[in-house]
Amino acid sequence: MKERPLWQALQAYRQAGIVGLHMPGHGQGRAFAKHPLTVDLDVTEVPGLDDLHAPTGPIQAAQQLAAEAFGADETFFLVQGATVGIQALFLGMLKPGDRVLLPRASHRAAFGAMVLSGAVPSYVPPICEPGTGLPIGTDWSAVTESVVTESVVTDLVVTESADMKPAATQPAAALAACLALRPTYWGIAEDLAPWRRIAQAQQVPLWVDEAHGGAFAFSGALPTPALELGAQAVVQGSHKTLPVLTQAAMLHLRLGADDPPGWRDASLRIRQALTVQQTTSPSYLLMASLDLARAQLEECGDELWARTMARADQLRKKLKRLKGFHLWGEEILSCVPGSILDRTRLMIAWSAGAFTGFTARQWLRRQWGIEAELAGRDHLLFLLSPFDAPGTDDKLEQAVTALAEELAGSPGSGADGRNGASWSALFRHLPPAVCTPREAFFAPRRIVPWREAQGQVIGEMICPYPPGIPLVVPGEVLTAEVCEAVALLGQAGAQWQGPADPTLATIAILDE
Structure with missing residues (x-):
């Protein structure tokens, strides 16, 4: 029998009964119990099923219902993740030399977007959490007028290469757009007011990478969605938090009388960019999962997320008692004034000794069958979903308690390895x-x-x-x-x- 390594790896993962506290947000398929997305639905653009690149039927209707649910004037389904949405904004709305203000701690998708569009970055530095060094917000105290009005690409001297010729200084182009990141991977949603003030003062659109904030529109206890806070465009990696298949995402546009000059053409130009970038054979399973998620969340999203946040709060309260662990909670917001925490994200940090976060992640998988979302030098991140299996919280509590004991007894415990x-x-x-x-x-x-x-x-x-x-x-x-x-x-x-x-x-x- 021929080897099928990827298929075999997937089968092994399923047969191991791993408790996956990671994206996608459909709870390892449990969200689709009532509406199974089976392979016989993996079809193409046959009559009656519409065309993502020229929608006039059910895809158009599904996108319009999504726009209404998320508070947008127009919504585009994405089948190549939030990445293609960010890149479509750049490619559709910017030309080579146009400047965009964005966090230096942006996702790699934004840097690919600059390659595609030729846009020039002006970076805003991050506020970093002191213990882990992770970027959790925008450091506006470090932003001068020149950051907004001038390009960061200047006449630099490369000290280690005397023969290298520095780039010639060019007159700074006017700011063309702002791209904010909200929330961070770790669930911190900063105040958008500074971004909005700059965008309005410069008469440019405010775009928001809201990849991890797809649920915000469906729960009053979660941070306010960026569209409600004045953003002209929002990109969501829907699969990260919603009951949606991996790669499925959305791009939302707001079109109003107070929009900056040129934004009225945004819909057409972004649609053209998406036609260039997205596959001509989009998956109907991905698009259907977006439609199913929207309907389900409109029906009971507030209740689903209220229960999930209550679970997360209870787990956080219990795990905070463990010696040597720091559970990120509301106190982390003091580093980023005006921010709000997505409490469904369980972030655990410690003073690194013999166990790094990567080692701890492997240990939890091997000993307890639990898979975290993310590991770092001295931290682990777990994502809680409304669709987690019964007993997940008890198992996670027991596993992390055992991990704390393992860390306490490991050689080098208590030593600060963060340099x-x-x-x-x-x-x-x-x-x-x-x-x-x-x-x-x-x-x-x-x-x-x-x-x-x-x-x-x-x-x-x-x-x-x-x-x-x-x-x-x-x-x-x-x-x-x-x-x-x-x-x-x-x-x-x-x-x-x-x-x-x-x-x-x-x-x-x-x-x-």
């Missing part, structure tokens, strides 16, 4: 930019050993995944700080996306 300031500055460091991501993407490059790359202009993205926030992107200088961050994460067990060599033994740099 002080370097760890807390992990995502806060902004490497100098010599050219734009698009220019770097198409520039001549060569492969060098990693040890020779420090001080050079990088030609590849280096991105720990998850959470998908690049430490350095093409066109930026590989600084000593980035190299140290890569070493810290690599020693802990991080996996990398972006480089052709995922081991980072070699890396691409731009030719001098």
Whole structure:
């Protein structure tokens, strides 16, 4: 019999009875009990089933119902994740040289969008949680007028390469858009008012990467949706939190009389960009899952999420008693004034000793059959869903209690392995930019050993995944700080996306 490695791996995962506290949000299929999405429904654009690229029938009707449910004027179904929605905004609404204001701690999708569109970034630095170093909000205290009115690509000197010629200074283009990130992967939804003020002052649209906030429209106890807070466009990775199949997502547009100049054409231009980017053979299973989720959440979403938050609050209360663990709760919001926490996310951090988060994740899978959503140097993230199996909470409590005991008894327990300031500055460091991501993407490059790359202009993205926030992107200088961050994460067990060599033994740099 021929080997079928992926199929066999999936079967092994299912047969192991793993309790998956991770995305997608359909509870390992339990959300589809009443409406099974079976393979006989995997069809194509036959008469009566409409066409995603020119919808006039049931797809159009489903998208309109979604727009009404989420508070949008128009909604587009996405079958290639939130990534394609973000990239469609850039490709449809920006031209080469246009500037966009966005967090440096954005998802890698935004950097790909700059390659596609030729947009030039102006970065806003993050506020980082002191213990883990994770970006949890926007540091407006570090933002000067020049960040909004000038490009970050300037006449930089690359100290490690004397022969490299710096990029020529160009007159700053006017700001063309703002892209906010809300909530973070860890569930912190910051105040959008500063973003809205800048967008209104510059007369540009405010877009929001709301990939992890698809449920916000259906529960008053969750953060307020960005569309209600004045955003012109919102992208949601629906599969991350809703009962939706992986890759299914939505792009919502708000069109009003007070919109910035040019936004009235947004629907047509974004539709054209999606036609270029999305497959001409979209999955009807993905689209149907979006339609089913919307209907279910309109019917009982508030009740579903109220129960989920109550479960999360109870678990957080119990696990906070464990010695050595820090459970993120409302106190974390003091770092980001005006923010709100999505309480369905269970974030556990500790002072790293012998056990890293990556080791702890493997231990929980091996010993307890529990799979976390995300691991880091000294933390684990679990996602609670309304569709989790009965008994999930009790098993998680027992497993984390056992993990605490294991950590307490492990060699090196109590030692702070976060390397002080370097760890807390992990995502806060902004490497100098010599050219734009698009220019770097198409520039001549060569492969060098990693040890020779420090001080050079990088030609590849280096991105720990998850959470998908690049430490350095093409066109930026590989600084000593980035190299140290890569070493810290690599020693802990991080996996990398972006480089052709995922081991980072070699890396691409731009030719001098």
